[in-house]
Amino acid sequence: MKKIGIIPLRKDSKGIPGKNKKKMVGRPLFSWILTEALFSDLDVVYVFTNDTEIIDFIEREYHWTTKVKAMLRNEENANDTASTESTMLEFSEKINHEYDILCLLQATSPLTLATDINNGLEKISKEKYDASLSVVKTHRFTWNGNGTPQNYDVFNRPRRQDFEGLLIENGAVYCTTKDSFLKSKNRVSGNIGLVEMPEETLMEIDSLSDWQIVENLLMERQKSMKSNQRIQYLVLDVDGVFTDGGIYYNEEGEFAKKFDMRDGMGLEILRQNNVEVVVLTSENSKLVAQRMKKLQIQDAFLGVKDKYAFLKHFLVTKNSSFEAVAYVGDDVNDLANICSSGWSFAPANATPIVKLNADFVLGAASGAGAIREVCETILKYNKRYD
Template sequence: MKTIAFIPVRGGSKSIPLKNIKEFCGKPLVYWTIKAAVETKSIDEVIIATDHEQIETEVNSFGFNKVSVYRRNSSNAQDSSSTESVILEYLEVRELDKKDAFVLIQATSPLLSAKDLTAGIKMFDKQEYDSVLSCVLSKRFFWKGNGDPINYDPYSRPRRQDFEGIYMENGAFYINTVGKIKESSNRLSGNIGICLMPEYTDVELDEEDDWQRAEILMKKYILPEQTKKKIRLFISDIDGVLTDAGMYYSENGDELKKFNTHDGMAFQLIRESGVKTAIITSENTELVKRRADKLKVDYLYQGKRDGGKLSAALEICEKEGVTIEDVAYIGDDINCFELLSAVGLAACPSNALRKIRNIPGIIKLSRKGGEGVVREFYEEVLAKIL
């Protein structure tokens, strides 16, 4: 039997226009749930159901495998449309075995991970439950509008550590069989099992404030887990990363570059963590050599264009006895593409070229080149894994 992940992503949103492809932690929002589904080995196909051409273009640009786009009917993509309506629409046009597992995933749950989906599918596969949904355990006290308590006795208030709490849907995923969804016209049916997710995954992305809170949680809990790699070598580009890519000249015609001192401290902190450092650039100037000396980098390769950057990195790896998977690299332009696509941990400034920003799995930082982007990369990513 197949296991199919289904992610409805409509274009309309009153609170936040085109919410599903609005940037979230450096990627379109829907990217994160697609990534979680793709990385779940027990999921065979990932279907993105959308009515919007721009969303379809974004999804296709991610380059994920086992992902396809289904163009849903506009009649089932209105504010009043239920999620069940597009599920049933898809199941009417797609021939699937009634025993196939169908995993509904909400694009507005970016804190969902492959680990969570795997746990839910394992629970469902045991056949102890007819359907499964994700929940969080809330240890908050709830009341009705008429002043009646829902889940505790206010005259015998329990301590948090002694309070059993109450399970609350977080909307991340729902699992059922194709046949039972068709029979009940509902994502859930029969004996329902609860798959518990961490309490911080209860966020709902309806307003701008929700967005900011969710990004903070993402950076705290999810991104560090996804970047837990054994980094042995850090490499940086020069122009557009350590500088703003501007071209400055003195009255005598000497070329000048503007560097950020915060990046200098980042190199020092990385070096003190026991990680080798390098600069690989297409430039070939005495100015860059002096900056590299100031930063005390272990390796400097200049005049490396196109595939030359990857070749230089592989040469360093051979000297250090590490693999390209042990390398972290920040780049911003087309001549960085090959190396960024090969390393274990890739990052880019916020103003990098679109082709670079769309490399699968790349970390897009919030700062622009020359604004301390290496320092941000160290503080937000490397410091948490070194």
């Protein structure tokens, strides 16, 4: 069965301007659901948008996979009054209905995981439902506008442990067969299966206060998934980690960066102790490329904006995981990896948000022995696994 995912994105958002591109934990909001979709059982994932900046970003940042495609949607289906169903129908027509299962994913549900997507797909592919949708179980008591209770007896208030609760749509994942969708022109129809997700995924992002709550939930979730094991990879940012964050310019552009020679020796010793060194930077600098070549770091990836997605892809190719990673970063674009890696370090002069969420704040500043300190810490830590 061909399983296609669609993430519809509009350019404009009135509640939170530019919401889909706004950075959540250092990444564009839409990239959270996109990354999970890429590592799910979906065969292809389409980002369907009228925002050409997003299309350019996807084509530039996700060159490492053929699984994601960006497609331009019609403006009339991207206004405030257009329904999601009309957008899905437009998309289905544009790809000539070439799918067996269509999966609608919402960018405003960044807490969705690949397992949630897979569970929705399996309701159709294995359990033979016509459609599926994600729900959250809540133990709230609900009321009608006329002052009457909907789901309990006020004179016999049940205890939480005795109350089955309610299942509420959280708007995260919808799956449907092609036949059901084209017949009903609705995201779910026929025999519908339910996929339960954690209660916190019910949170919607309609205001800046919602945004802050969901962002904190996302960071805490990533941290809760950490576990301890031997460190196999040291992953490093460059500016603000290898260097002090300063750049020297002349009329021809960038011409100098300062690196600490002691860091280089620390990395050499680390490699001799079977820890691979990986460099991941958003800048595409010839000076950095030269320095990495000098340090004999083969896995040096320059010009990577979505560091979390790329690192996840890299680890999959190595049959490894974030638990085996020690990550060093200094700014918000490192934050997702700081929260997700088995061990995370922030130089003494990193930004406050990174230092707040890192496992360790180093005594040394970037470009002044921070990497050497990390290397020595990892060597001591890994001894317990030798």
